[in-house]
Amino acid sequence: MEEEVGIPVPFKYPASDFLLTVSGLLFFLTDVVLDVLAVVSFYRQEAYVFMGMLVFLLLGSSALVQAFSWLWYHYDKDRTETRTESLVKSLRSLKILHVFQMGVYLRYAGVVRISICGFCCGKRYTEGDAVFLTHDLNMLRLIETFSESAPQLVLMLTIIIQRGEVEPITILKALGSVSAIAVSVTMYHRSLRSFLPDKAKQGWCSSVVFFMWNLLLIGPRVAAVALFTSVFPCFIAAHFLSSWMVLFFFVLRLKTDFMESAGGEWLYRATVGLIWYFSWFNVAEGHTRWQSTFYHTWIGVDIGMLCGLWVWQMSKNPPYFELPLDPYVILGIMISLYIAGLCLKVIYYKFCHPKITKLGEVEYHLEPRSEEVPTDGDVVDSGLMNRSRGLTEPVRTYLGPPEPAVRINNRMRNLADNFYS
Template identity: 45%
Template structure:
């Protein structure tokens, strides 16, 4: 039975899951540090915007968590902590108090402990499903909270040394959220699809370079032309939402939930590519990178033009603007090249995988799970 079950847990899975929890707690600490720094510097307007971003992101994540708990097609067994919460009618209050993610972490810890004691193969499946949900929530949280926060905070790092350190850690957290989600998607596939350490490192690096360059360039443009940035973001975000609609995403049970999902996907796409459909996506990815690469370079060029025109009344930058432009362009191109290298040499695909009868029966049994806990659906929806 153990051999026929297609979930295999390697040391990398434990490491990725542990780091995911560490980055979740680190994000909370970094948010508190950012609030304290802004308050100490008496930047009350930026502080208010930061708190608004944190609250808005938390509300979005709690809505997703609550909708998933309320899914009538969910057939996966509940843990004792989840059963207790539901039995006493506390599911709503828990999410209103912004504790839905903590409830899911408690459920994962409980079922992981039970799996360790009982060594039950089906508990492994339940654990990976719960971790998959958590990794998706962390991904949504990272890009609805950390990415906008970086745009707000990055222009301040030139005056505040603490914010400079915070900016780097936030970009690392963004990149790791994508890695964690991608890893958990592969974890529900046969062993031949597992990501090795080289794949994990390369996947993290190309996301780190692309997200870092994009975030800094957008931040520079936003600090120079905030009104134009607002118009640019709303216009491009709307187009990206409709692109998700055009791809006929079918992830949530309700129409309202599906549009919330598309809006979140559009926000992620504003910074990095994230696949939401099955089938071949190479052409979509190429179109995305051509459009977003051009947009990124356009924003950088507009920022340089504005600096040139307004240089007489602006404070000098701590770094030569030409050097800054060269570094950012180099980082962005390096990210693209690392992505190409990853899919050329390190992507764990299976072009000619031989599936024996035992593996086939395992997949057939797994496809009988509910929609949100269907392994095939989860894989086809979101391999980025």
């Protein structure tokens, strides 16, 4: 009914997004099962080094994600919350849940519950709560992707290369894993779109282009690290730490303001350095063309060096198995794919990316009807100024029954400001 009269709903949570969230939970559970099976498989093979590295990645990533989840719950403790979260907090077990790595499941439970209630009972205002929690989930999935999925894929590719199991089926599995990483980045991108004005909304075409250029940039990066690790396993830790320290230094120079505590902000900056090791992540407000150009140039050179060292080692100490392609051809393919990804990224920002200077906070006033206001329409322009940011946009006022206030995820709104500025 609201859509028919043109009432501006700040956040919409369609059934498709709900299905994606439920699918994300199923994939999350499936991934946990597969991780356990992988650990058991390494144990049975007596590959204790690989098993130890995998367990370290799993536990480290889970602890990092749970830390962010707990901090966000702590920041939002005095704000509107779902009944699922209220129940847990009343039992004083929220912190215990995060200690036992169950905080993300609580977030999924909150989204599923309020989504079902909204769809069944027709409570449109619950969409804001659903989107609020979904934004945090997408950010947590992004952190999990680059702290667990990407390093785990590097580990698996390294094992495949060292064992000479480079077959079409393994290549397809690797492509599927890289695609899953690009999908996580794309879902994060789609969550940022909810902060755009209606006239600047992006369609699925832009998401496809966004997915493709991330796939073409992340794939060669992961493959290059895996190739280098397969021949110089003792030096990959030094390469990662030195690269991470440089990236962390540049994050510090940007003076980010994402978290609401000093310790949380340092954790966020360290995490951004980890994400940058694999993919570009916009954390600064304003034009970042030169920063992005410098980053991709540096990563491109690093990919060339890693692959070049691998080619040199292959020519110096040929493997006992036959490679499907000549090492120099593989080097050329890596560089070509990375350049193609850069070209697609330029196309995205040229034709698909909306040019918005600042995303304003639209205030929605929910007031009861009265006889003093027009009755021939449900929406009027109040002519008020958006005082939160000094914008001159008129504020739309809904003349209808009072409803609960809409939750605004300030963390993701700030990231949307950075991405679309």
